[in-house]
Amino acid sequence: MSAKSAPELHTIHRMLLSLGATPDSMGFHYTAHAVWLCCRQSGQLYVTKMVYPEVAAYYQTTWMAVERGIRRLITSIWEQNAEKFRLLTGCPLYKRPSPSQFIAVLSLHLSITK
Numbered sequence: 001m002s003a004k005s006a007p008e009l010h011t012i013h014r015m016l017l018s019l020g021a022t023p024d025s026m027g028f029h030y031t032a033h034a035v036w037l038c039c040r041q042s043g044q045l046y047v048t049k050m051v052y053p054e055v056a057a058y059y060q061t062t063w064m065a066v067e068r069g070i071r072r073l074i075t076s077i078w079e080q081n082a083e084k085f086r087l088l089t090g091c092p093l094y095k096r097p098s099p100s101q102f103i104a105v106l107s108l109h110l111s112i113t114k
Contacts, residue, residue, distance in 0.1 A: 007110050009036055015106065016073075019088065020080040027069030027076075030055050031103070034070065038107035047100040070099045 012032045013023065021028050033055045034047070052063035059066070077085060078096040086093060089105045097105065 007036070007039055009033075012036055012106075012110065015088070015110070016077075019077045019085055021073055021077055025069065025073060025076075026059070026061075026065075027071075027073030030059065030066045030069045031073050031106075033058060034066075034103050035106045035110065038103055039110055047103055051103070067099055070102070074099060074102050 009032055012035050013028075016028060016032060017023075021031070023029070034051045037051050037054060038047075048063070048067070052066045055066045056063045074096060082093075082096075085091075089109045091097075091105050093101075093105075
């Protein structure tokens with residue numbers, strides 16, 4: 001896989017903040033890092049097999065802790081700002097997205113709005 005130019009982490013942080021996420025949880029940082037990794041890659045990216053382990057290694061934790069943190073962040077955003085998430089991303093989601101869907105949608109949104 002070749003690397004693409006990725007948005008700066010502060011751009012991803014701003015997007016998460018605009019959705020109501022707060023940086024006081026590890027899920028915020030795990031999600032930002034996962035989105036950043038996905039934006040860097042070209043081609044299909046396997047979140048559970050590639051992204052979670054890389055984020056876990058960076059934060060010196062397990063891939064399960066990464067997934068749990070991202071799920072908690074998604075739940076928080078979905079409960080507070082589901083409509084804002086739909087508007088930001090243009091996705092007509094009617095149920096809370098999975099971590100893979102959430103990361104993919106945010107990554108795609110960032111790559112389109114560059």
